[in-house]
Amino acid sequence: MNNKFKSIPVKSSEITPYSQYLSRRDFLKAAGIVTGSALLAACAPGVTESGVPEDESPVGPTSNQTDEFGDPVNSFNDITNYNNYYEFSTNKEAVAPLSKDFTTSPWTVEVYGMVNNPKTYAIEDILKNFTQEERIYRLRCVEAWSMVIPWTGFPLASLLKEVEPTSTAQYVRFETVYRPEEMKGQGSPFYPWPYQEGLRLDEAMNDLTILATGLYGLPMPNPNGAPIRLVVPWKYGFKSIKSIVKIELTDERPQTLWNTVGPTEYGFYSNVNPDRPHPRWSQATERRIGEFSRRPTLMFNGYSEQVAHMYADMDLNLYY
Numbered sequence: 001m002n003n004k005f006k007s008i009p010v011k012s013s014e015i016t017p018y019s020q021y022l023s024r025r026d027f028l029k030a031a032g033i034v035t036g037s038a039l040l041a042a043c044a045p046g047v048t049e050s051g052v053p054e055d056e057s058p059v060g061p062t063s064n065q066t067d068e069f070g071d072p073v074n075s076f077n078d079i080t081n082y083n084n085y086y087e088f089s090t091n092k093e094a095v096a097p098l099s100k101d102f103t104t105s106p107w108t109v110e111v112y113g114m115v116n117n118p119k120t121y122a123i124e125d126i127l128k129n130f131t132q133e134e135r136i137y138r139l140r141c142v143e144a145w146s147m148v149i150p151w152t153g154f155p156l157a158s159l160l161k162e163v164e165p166t167s168t169a170q171y172v173r174f175e176t177v178y179r180p181e182e183m184k185g186q187g188s189p190f191y192p193w194p195y196q197e198g199l200r201l202d203e204a205m206n207d208l209t210i211l212a213t214g215l216y217g218l219p220m221p222n223p224n225g226a227p228i229r230l231v232v233p234w235k236y237g238f239k240s241i242k243s244i245v246k247i248e249l250t251d252e253r254p255q256t257l258w259n260t261v262g263p264t265e266y267g268f269y270s271n272v273n274p275d276r277p278h279p280r281w282s283q284a285t286e287r288r289i290g291e292f293s294r295r296p297t298l299m300f301n302g303y304s305e306q307v308a309h310m311y312a313d314m315d316l317n318l319y320y
């Protein structure tokens with residue numbers, strides 16, 4: 001099999017330390033250079049007309065890594081300040097401040113249902129027992145924007161093999177923590193909390209499917225679903241459920257939050273497909289955060305080689 005999408009071990013040398021990051025920012029500002037992330041932020045408060053943030057506080061590390069097509073990873077600032085996380089807010093810029101004090105320790109993930117070895121994992125054991133590797137993936141939101149994100153994590157398959165799904169298991173159901181005291185968005189009656197998602201067992205076992213525990217070589221930031229979230233890069237972003245506390249093996253196709261809210265808009269499969277428009281907008285192109293012009297959306301978000309075989313007998317325009 002082609003090797004180019006295989007995981008890349010984390011090279012800490014490729015992630016600029018905080019101190020160097022600060023001086024780079026100062027340098028860019030002095031040189032009058034406008035970075036991609038500064039441009040993106042140009043319509044947000046706290047940014048001068050030149051696109052240079054007024055706020056001198058550090059926003060994180062930098063990286064010159066790319067995805068397998070050579071597209072650069074998005075800035076740490078973009079990745080951690082432009083988020084869909086409805087438990088905190090439906091406003092993407094508000095998620096970071098509102099999730100700042102979210103409690104992510106202690107944290108356990110219960111794996112149960114149709115398995116021979118049900119197990120409740122403490123997050124520390126997950127980090128210790130499963131080798132963490134870096135995966136640079138595109139994330140394509142159903143709203144037609146995208147980013148490239150350097151995740152750290154491990155294949156979901158490694159964890160599933162440990163609990164041993166029984167021969168009757170056909171699906172995996174995931175559940176986000178329900179903690180309305182800390183997550184004010186969970187007070188909204190418009191959504192069936194807690195957030196739930198699901199995959200077919202073969203999709204869950206695919207090597208591209210990971211449980212992510214960090215990004216940019218750092219522990220998972222709260223706005224991105226700390227301390228552990230799913231990443232399924234060939235599906236629309238809402239399938240990649242955040243802050244997971246339950247993983248259930250089942251023989252019934254799981255209900256998902258978005259399918260319940262909009263059954264004609266958010267299908268169970270929701271594979272990225274430029275030829276199948278959302279009922280209210282086209283999916284043919286997307287806006288890469290940090291870029292000016294739109295780019296074409298790729299079938300399966302560019303991961304056809306790894307995943308198309310799983311849908312060989314499905315009409316992808318019917319099973320959305």
Ligand SMILES: Nc1nc2c(c(=O)[nH]1)N[C@H]1C(S)=C(S)[C@@H](COP(=O)(O)O)O[C@H]1N2
Pocket residue numbers: 079082083084085086087139140141142176195223224225236237238239240241242243
């Ligand atoms: N629990 C939970 N998971 C979630 C969401 C959410 O609102 N709640 N939003 C989803 C959507 S729509 C997207 S596009 C991605 C965004 O991930 P990011 O903020 O890390 O880029 O998370 C997904 N996972």
Ligand SMILES: [Mo]
Pocket residue numbers: 084140141142143236237238
């Ligand atoms: Mo999304």
